[in-house]
Amino acid sequence: MSPSPRADRHPGSAPVGAGPAVDAWESLLRSQVAVWRLLQADDVWDSVGVHEYDVLHTLHRTADDRARIRDLHREVLLSQPSLSRLVERMAEAGLVAREPDPGDRRGTVVVLTDAGDRARRRVGARHAESIRRVVGTSLDERELRALRILCDKLRAGATDPGRVSPG
Amino acid sequence: MSPSPRADRHPGSAPVGAGPAVDAWESLLRSQVAVWRLLQADDVWDSVGVHEYDVLHTLHRTADDRARIRDLHREVLLSQPSLSRLVERMAEAGLVAREPDPGDRRGTVVVLTDAGDRARRRVGARHAESIRRVVGTSLDERELRALRILCDKLRAGATDPGRVSPG
DNA sequence: CGGAGGTTCATGCGTTTGCATGGACTTCTC
DNA sequence: GAGAAGTCCATGCAAACGCATGAACCTCCG
Numbered sequence: 001m002s003p004s005p006r007a008d009r010h011p012g013s014a015p016v017g018a019g020p021a022v023d024a025w026e027s028l029l030r031s032q033v034a035v036w037r038l039l040q041a042d043d044v045w046d047s048v049g050v051h052e053y054d055v056l057h058t059l060h061r062t063a064d065d066r067a068r069i070r071d072l073h074r075e076v077l078l079s080q081p082s083l084s085r086l087v088e089r090m091a092e093a094g095l096v097a098r099e100p101d102p103g104d105r106r107g108t109v110v111v112l113t114d115a116g117d118r119a120r121r122r123v124g125a126r127h128a129e130s131i132r133r134v135v136g137t138s139l140d141e142r143e144l145r146a147l148r149i150l151c152d153k154l155r156a157g158a159t160d161p162g163r164v165s166p167g
Numbered sequence: 168m169s170p171s172p173r174a175d176r177h178p179g180s181a182p183v184g185a186g187p188a189v190d191a192w193e194s195l196l197r198s199q200v201a202v203w204r205l206l207q208a209d210d211v212w213d214s215v216g217v218h219e220y221d222v223l224h225t226l227h228r229t230a231d232d233r234a235r236i237r238d239l240h241r242e243v244l245l246s247q248p249s250l251s252r253l254v255e256r257m258a259e260a261g262l263v264a265r266e267p268d269p270g271d272r273r274g275t276v277v278v279l280t281d282a283g284d285r286a287r288r289r290v291g292a293r294h295a296e297s298i299r300r301v302v303g304t305s306l307d308e309r310e311l312r313a314l315r316i317l318c319d320k321l322r323a324g325a326t327d328p329g330r331v332s333p334g
Numbered sequence: 335c336g337g338a339g340g341t342t343c344a345t346g347c348g349t350t351t352g353c354a355t356g357g358a359c360t361t362c363t364c
Numbered sequence: 365g366a367g368a369a370g371t372c373c374a375t376g377c378a379a380a381c382g383c384a385t386g387a388a389c390c391t392c393c394g
Contacts, residue, residue: 018295019295019299019303020303020308020311020312020315021298021299021302021303021306021311022295022298022299022302023311023315024302024306024311024312024314024315024318025202025298025302027314027315027318027319027322028195028198028199028314028315028318029199030242030318030322031195031318031319031321031322031325032195032196032199033242033243033244034321034322034325034326035192035321035322035325036244037244037325038325051380068342069342069343070341070342070343075197075200076200077200077203077204078381078382079381079382079383080342080343080344080382081343081344081345081381081382081383081384082380082381082382084343084344084345085344085345085380085381086380088344089380104341104342104389104390105388105389105390106341106342106343106388106389106390107341107342107343107389108342108343108344128185128186128189131188131189131192132186132188132189134324134325135188135189135191135192135321135324135325136186136187136188137324138320138321138323138324138325139188139191139317139320139321139324141187143317143320144187144188144190144191145187145191146313146317147191147194147195147314147317147318147321148187148190148191148194148195150306150310150313150314150317151191151194151195151197151198151314152194152198153305153306153310154198154201154202154302154305154306154314155194155197155198155201155202156305157301157302157304157305157306158198158201158202158204158205158301158302158305159201218350235372236372236373237371237372237373245351245352246351246352246353247352247372247373247374248351248352248353248354248373248374248375249350249351249352251373251374251375252350252351252374252375253350255374256350271359271360271371271372272358272359272360273358273359273360273371273372273373274359274371274372274373275372275373275374
């Protein structure tokens with residue numbers, strides 16, 4: 001039954017620093033985990049889950065408070081079926097409304113309701129406060145700006161359709 | 168039935184830039200989502216889930232390939248019960264071994280097995296390749312270093328126990 | 335026009351997650 | 365030392381997730 005534990009100390013494994021790209025990504029990931037933990041615990045999410053808020057926030061950022069499920073899917077880290085059901089639940093709760101896309105009858109347009117926007121604003125205010133306390137106290141303003149620029153660039157590169165498989 | 172959609176365009180809501188801290192965090196989060204999507208899709212995770220690999224990698228980073236569940240919990244973004252069961256499944260799969268902590272009989276020590284380390288190395292090599300392609304092509308070496316330093320600092324601030332609730 | 339192929343969303347189903355809780359143990363306090 | 369308080373891990377259970385798939389629709393091309 002019991003599997004044998006490793007015998008020797010890593011013999012031919014990679015050193016700690018596995019290149020600048022890997023190091024940077026790992027650091028980004030770990031910091032994201034650490035901050036996220038605090039934000040989730042600290043904030044009062046008021047019966048609005050994190051994913052729900054993400055949807056509300058994403059809708060708000062659009063020009064007219066509405067978006068196709070497909071577009072939401074690009075922003076929210078959730079599988080398409082999960083997002084579909086999340087929207088369904090949010091519609092039942094009155095946070096959003098679902099209507100067919102007149103221009104593409106496959107599509108479902110998700111619209112922010114008044115209740116949804118109230119919830120977004122209420123949670124958003126406290127959430128922003130939380131972020132300022134956690135993130136804003138670790139880095140000064142110049143560093144924050146630099147971090148934002150780097151992440152924007154990283155995101156642009158990762159969203160770029162000119163991404164090819166290594167062939 | 169149908170909830171009324173929002174009537175007016177956001178009247179008194181916050182402008183796009185909600186402060187440097189919020190902007191930076193949002194950018195970090197979005198870039199993380201974008202990159203993560205590619206890494207998950209692109210890589211061959213070889214029946215080893217992302218969380219599983221995270222545990223294997225975290226164990227490998229320790230001095231002796233072993234760690235308490237409590238310590239793993241600090242690194243992996245997963246609730247304690249979920250992590251507990253994840254470790255249970257990984258033990259059944261032979262990737263890790265569980266043994267009681269001689270120094271603290273409440274504790275469970277998770278040990279990396281040979282099979283687990285093989286899996287880690289196999290997946291890790293391809294995963295690192297993937298990271299270099301996605302992250303390493305978006306930023307140059309100087310930017311990568313800067314990003315790492317900023318994220319390290321951010322993480323240190325978020326891990327710092329001197330974090331107090333606003334009251 | 336018509337069919338092949340791609341896109342978009344929803345549903346069935348098994349797995350995984352988180353919350354609440356309990357049991358076992360340690361540490362703190364007097 | 366004994367009891368109170370805290371820590372650490374596991375389990376019951378409902379909710380949520382992802383994968384595979386299907387139905388409806390759009391688009392491209394002969």
